[in-house]
Amino acid sequence: MSVMVRADGVRKRFARLEVLRGIDLEVAQNQVVVIIGPSGSGKSTFLRCINHLEKIDSGRLSVDGHLVGYEQRGDKLHELHERQVSARRAEIGMVFQRFNLFPNMTALENVMLAPVQVKGEDKGVVRERALSLLDRVGLREKVKGYPAQLSGGQQQRVAIARALCMQPKLMLFDEPTSALDPELVGEVLDVMKQLAREGMTMVVVTHEIGFAREVGDVLLFMDGGVIVERGVPREMIANPQHPRTQDFLSKVL
């Protein structure tokens, strides 16, 4: 099985604060990796490093065999040009905590924009794909709605459809349900579960322990910029080994 994401000793500093202090990780193709941990543990930062929204300071991070943000030529690292970074990002879908839909466009326009403008795909083809994706996330009737007219759960489902329309090989979820009213969390998780069952490679930062148990292949617990514990979700949730994991899980369960 090929490796989709590989991190070796990834470190990241903001000014003098070191938020990632050596992350080692392998995410295989079709795997769902769930990252949990207290806020400030660096889990969102690590996720943002994977598509180069943040630049790493040391270590190696690669997606599908390509270094993120750099290129190895001989024994030297060359910084990638903005255009190349964009091209790599186009292959990675990302879903944000605050949805970040484009408010000036309808749901359908949100989903269609990038495939048409970035990949230069035919509008008719993209339209069909966008409509079927919106149908899949249960928003067939809302295609003409503007984000302000949609509920949080609906907005997040549009955001997932928008990322999927680029036909990514990897999906990153940054606390996708944290900004939602409790009764809306389920509809977003259902879409993500279906996506996981279809074999999408996913890295999910979340507080939804139930989701981790149900669809996660690997569960990571991060604290203080390192991965404190990792394992099979069901076992780890039932029987955490590290005291900090035990402490965290006792608070969120």
Place this chain on the structure above:
Amino acid sequence: MAVSERAPSDGGIAPEDIRAVPARHPRRWVATIVILYIVAGIIHFVATSPNFQWGIFHQFFVFNSIIRGLGQTVLLTIVSMAIGIVLGIILAVMRLSPAPIVSGVAWIYIWLFRGTPLLVQIIFWFNVQALIGQNATVTLPFTGLALFHVNANQLIAGFTAGILALGLNEGAYMAEIVRAGFLSVDEGQTEAAASLGMSRLQTIRFIVLPQAMRVIVPPTGNETISMLKNSSLLSVVGYTELLYSAQLIYSVNYKVIPLLIVASVWYLVLTSVLTLGQFYVERYYARGSSRQLPPTPLQRLRAMWVRNLTAFHATPPEVPTPPTGPNR
């Protein structure tokens, strides 16, 4: 129909509606009477005083040369604003560029054109041939390669000098307005665009600029109104826009006040048209950001009309709601 607890009364007054004697406001009445008295006095003076010479006003309001000047003012405003807006967007993008020279040049431009009086800039552009000579050759810097020859008097005179002066100055102000608009767009938007693989320019074009327009349009409306009035500064270099056309007439017949009123009324008419236009542009860019767009003046009138009618017929009022989203 099932029995509801408190059925809404159809047309009549619901039992719990309050009918109270309204509070009296004697001081408001006094103030109203005093103000009406003063306003009536002013109107009476303006209308009847022979010094205003309304006959002269009437005679020159649609005078040929006044209308020609009006056309020049409108044309100057439109073209200079267009230059200013395009230049402003370019300068704003430059100022936000990561390359220090690019943003530095934009900064210096804004510093120079915002830091010197518009009147000085106008006089400068109308005398620029003194700087480059009658027949100038534009060369590629440091190479001596001739790009093209210009006749300064032909190229930079009259209309061209006018729009250069007004447009280049406006660009500096518009740049700051556009930049403020860009900064008002949430960072999550650019991140979302980046995560979809969009380039910096694509992000500006499709994501940032359309959203920034909501912040950019109101001050741009102000700028357009200022531009309309600032174009009268061109009268000092003898450009026959609206004010100078009026001045040419009163320099002959000495009817200064009536002709200034002619010009002023035209400025007011144009400003009113611009204000109305601004409302519709703002409404257009508000789509998607608010659930319900504000009603247009026409819709408001219709709603008022319907409300009065229904009140008269004592049927439940049904105010038509404007459609949401763009109505094209």
